[in-house]
Structures are given as structure tokens and as C-alpha cells.
Amino acid sequence: MNDLEISQAVSRVLSKYTKTAPQAAVQSAPEPVVLPKQDSIEAIVASVLAGRVNQQRPDTSPSAGEGAFATMDEAITAAQQAQIQYRHCSMQDRASFVEGIRKLFLQEEVLQAISRMAVEETGMGNCVDKLVKNRVAAQKTPGVEDLATGALSGDGGLTLTEYSAYGVIGSITPTTNPTETIINNAIGMLAAGNTVVFSPHPRSRNVSLYCVALINQQLARLGAPANLVVTVLTPSIDNTNALIGDPRVNMLVATGGPAIVKTVMSSGKKAIGAGAGNPPAVVDETANIEKAARDIINGCSFDNNLPCVAEKEVIVVNEVADYLIHCMKKSGALLLCDKQQIQQLQSLVLNDKGTGPNTAFVGKDARYILQKIGISAPEEVKVILIETERDHPFVVHELMMPILPVVRVENVDEAIELAIKVEHGNRHTAMMHSTNVEKLTKMARLIQTTIFVKNGPSYAGLGVGGEGHATFTIAGPTGEGLTSARSFARNRRCVMVEALNIR
Numbered sequence: 001m002n003d004l005e006i007s008q009a010v011s012r013v014l015s016k017y018t019k020t021a022p023q024a025a026v027q028s029a030p031e032p033v034v035l036p037k038q039d040s041i042e043a044i045v046a047s048v049l050a051g052r053v054n055q056q057r058p059d060t061s062p063s064a065g066e067g068a069f070a071t072m073d074e075a076i077t078a079a080q081q082a083q084i085q086y087r088h089c090s091m092q093d094r095a096s097f098v099e100g101i102r103k104l105f106l107q108e109e110v111l112q113a114i115s116r117m118a119v120e121e122t123g124m125g126n127c128v129d130k131l132v133k134n135r136v137a138a139q140k141t142p143g144v145e146d147l148a149t150g151a152l153s154g155d156g157g158l159t160l161t162e163y164s165a166y167g168v169i170g171s172i173t174p175t176t177n178p179t180e181t182i183i184n185n186a187i188g189m190l191a192a193g194n195t196v197v198f199s200p201h202p203r204s205r206n207v208s209l210y211c212v213a214l215i216n217q218q219l220a221r222l223g224a225p226a227n228l229v230v231t232v233l234t235p236s237i238d239n240t241n242a243l244i245g246d247p248r249v250n251m252l253v254a255t256g257g258p259a260i261v262k263t264v265m266s267s268g269k270k271a272i273g274a275g276a277g278n279p280p281a282v283v284d285e286t287a288n289i290e291k292a293a294r295d296i297i298n299g300c301s302f303d304n305n306l307p308c309v310a311e312k313e314v315i316v317v318n319e320v321a322d323y324l325i326h327c328m329k330k331s332g333a334l335l336l337c338d339k340q341q342i343q344q345l346q347s348l349v350l351n352d353k354g355t356g357p358n359t360a361f362v363g364k365d366a367r368y369i370l371q372k373i374g375i376s377a378p379e380e381v382k383v384i385l386i387e388t389e390r391d392h393p394f395v396v397h398e399l400m401m402p403i404l405p406v407v408r409v410e411n412v413d414e415a416i417e418l419a420i421k422v423e424h425g426n427r428h429t430a431m432m433h434s435t436n437v438e439k440l441t442k443m444a445r446l447i448q449t450t451i452f453v454k455n456g457p458s459y460a461g462l463g464v465g466g467e468g469h470a471t472f473t474i475a476g477p478t479g480e481g482l483t484s485a486r487s488f489a490r491n492r493r494c495v496m497v498e499a500l501n502i503r
């Protein structure tokens, strides 16, 4: 394959996720969701939520709130009542609710609206890539089929092992993937028989409430019990803490940074923590350098580097470093060499102490960031490339913006060693571009990340262009890995003694 063919193949894979999705998996065909025609986000939110979620007149009756409640207490009460009703639903019911949510979010106008709203409200990421992420969440999050029953039969009888609901799950969602996480968690948690109380990031309040309202409308159309998926009208840290502390909540799932992961893990409840990463991309001398460059730039710039899996630093073997940089420039990177400009950039995008990102620049696009240091970059620039030392703050800290530090090393073993160091034991994600099977195996074994992508962009690990299901809750700290319905279920054994075995 030549360069052009590879580039066309990459575009084809991505375009699959930006076109109308195949609907084969969808069973029922409920009424399409009618979206408001107005352009402004305020108008969309207002018309969907107003009159249904009324802060002045909070109404917690099952039919009125469309999932948003004035207080966390009311939201949990509703989810708990819904859980009691949900237990009477059949597996077929569950499957139909899940497929209804898929179908809802695979509608082009819904995808467009939530992607646009998320970018406008949070000021982070870009619509084109959010569309891809939302689509893959709706399409490739496993449903009830994920809950495979185990059976053991013998002289002693028949023993079944089944995945059973936890009950009420508190799901704390991030600002970086607000809608993707709600779609993904709602599908997986409902498939496993749970009801869900979402506590979204306050910075993505409107779009999160909008998604919850849409889900409630769709579930109502399908005849589901009310309030299977709920949230609060005013998401806040206090509300999240109320959710964490409420004894009626049986399981906590936190998708976010280290603070919230630590909090849920110390809660005394069953908790799933999906935390921060700092994914390195290692390139050795045996790699297809042109392809590695393209993959790294595509992965790093995806949704302006917001995904926790996205390439955050490159570690390259000296022998091929110049050529890799040359190819990355051809693939949409702008190499910043001027020391003063690099210093300016550093002061701009790091926080005051230099210990992490300045949140004002998280998820911004490369040209916007460059503009702030007086550089007007052409449209094709997607990533800002800088050659740095290995202990530079850009290498060490998770920035979540399309700034890519490149560190040269002598050989692949040194590259692997450094990659392990800068990943900080997050056990999150790493990439390696190499055709040396021995070294690929070595890095995979030593770095111990939940996702290890070989010769591809980071998003292949999320199911975009790679095999495997999609998730937006990657639980490294608590070990569930790429979560799916079964991660949100308890394992239960049911034993029939000396009967029902038929051999």
C-alpha cells in the first residue's frame, strides 16, 4: 500500500462513523424524536426541558420530571422506585429499551444536536469528532447479549451463574465526554437491569440534562417504567457527594480525574473508577514511519485530544526521529522550534504552578492555541509539535489539548522504559508503532495498560476502526477494564440439586 491508499483507508474507516449508522441491530421502531428547529443551544435546551423540568415547581411524580429532579434525594427516590418496577420487566423488555436508546441517538439530527451542544456548552472538543464518539457509543456499547449465563451440570444437578442487577447505580460523568458517557453508561447499566442516577459535571449540565430528557421520552414511548435514568437539575460537587453518601445507591461508577476516582473508591461501596491517563506513543526503527505519523496525529487531534486514551506524548528512537517529525508535519502537525514561543505556550497552557493544564485551554483546537501566542496557522494544522526533554511538563502531565511533545531516545528498550515512567502507573492506555513482535510484546507486558494499541491510532482502542466493543468508561484503577453491561452486574449462583441435568 502506498501513502495515498493508506490515507484513503483511514478516511474510509472514519467516515463509517460519520455517516448514517446501519440500523441492523435495532429491533423496535418507535416514533422519531422531534427536535426543536431553533439553532441556538439555549433554545434547544429550553424547548426540551422547559415545562418538563421546572425548577420553581419541582415535580417528582414519575411522569412529570423526564428524569431531572430538584434534589439528589428526590432523584435517588425516583430511581429506587423505578428499580422496584424494573425488576418486573422481562429480558426482552430490557433489550427493547436498550435498542430504543441506540435508535434514539443514532438519529442524525439527535447526534448533530448533542455533539454541537456539548462543544458549545463546554467550549471543548469539536463537533465532527464528537459525532463519531456519540455514534460509536450508541452503536457499539454492548447490550443484554453481554450478560452470558454460565452453566455447570453433573451428577450433583445444575448450577447457573447469572449476571444480576446491582440496583441503583450512581454514575458520575466527565465534562470531556459528557454525552458519550451518558449514552454508553445508560445502555450498559440498563441492560444489566439497574436504574441510574447520573451526576454530570456542572460544566456540561445542559447537554447532560438534555440527553437524560431524551432518554426518558424514548423510554416512555417504549412503555418502560418511569425514571429508569434520572439526574438532578443542578449538578454540583455537593450533589455528587450526596449521591456517593446515599445508602440507597448500591454501586458507584466514576468517570473522571484522580480526585473523584479516589472519592468513590473510598466510599465503602462497590465502585468502578475510570480515571486519568497519560498515554505515550512509542515509535521504533522498525515501524512504518509514514503510517505511524498519520496515526499519531489523527489520534492526538481526535476531539482536540479530549479522549483519555488520546496520544499525549511521543517517544521515538533517534534513528527515525527526524523522519517521523517530517511525516507528522505532512500529516497536520506544526513544529514549534522558537524557544521564546515555546516558553510563551508553556505559560499559556499550564496552570500557575506548572503542575497541569490551564483548564481554559483543555480541548481547544491547535490553531486557537497557536493564535494566542501570535501564530496564525493554516487550516490543516491539527497538532502543535514540540521536541522536549523527557521531564518537560508537557510530557509528564495530562494536558488534554493537541500539544504533542516528542522525546528522542537511543533505542527501543529505552523508549519502553520511558513510556512506563511517564504513564505513571495509571495502567490506562499506550500505543506502540513497531513491526518487532518481540518488542511489542515486551512493552505490552511491562506497561500493563488497560488498552495497548499496536500500529494504530489511540481511538482504535475505543472500537473506532479497531475490533471490539465501545466504552467511555475505561476502568483501570478498579480493574474492570473496558466496561460493559456485565461490569455493572453482580455474579449470582443458582443451584438445583440432583435435578435438571440431562446427560
Ligand code: NAD
Pocket: 172, 173, 174, 175, 176, 177, 199, 200, 201, 202, 236, 237, 240, 241, 255, 256, 257, 258, 259, 260, 263, 274, 275, 276, 277, 307, 308, 398, 472, 473, 474, 475, 476
Ligand atoms: P473531573 O474529575 O474534573 O470531573 C469528573 C466528574 O467528577 C464530574 O462530574 C465532576 O463534577 C466530579 N468531581 C470531580 N472532582 C470531584 C470531587 N472532588 N468531589 C465530587 N465530585 C467531583 O474530570 P473531567 O475534567 O470532567 O474529565 C477529564 C478527566 O477524566 C481526565 O483526567 C480524563 O483522563 C478522565 N477520563 C477518564 C476516562 C476513563 O474512561 N478512564 C474517561 C473520560 C475522562
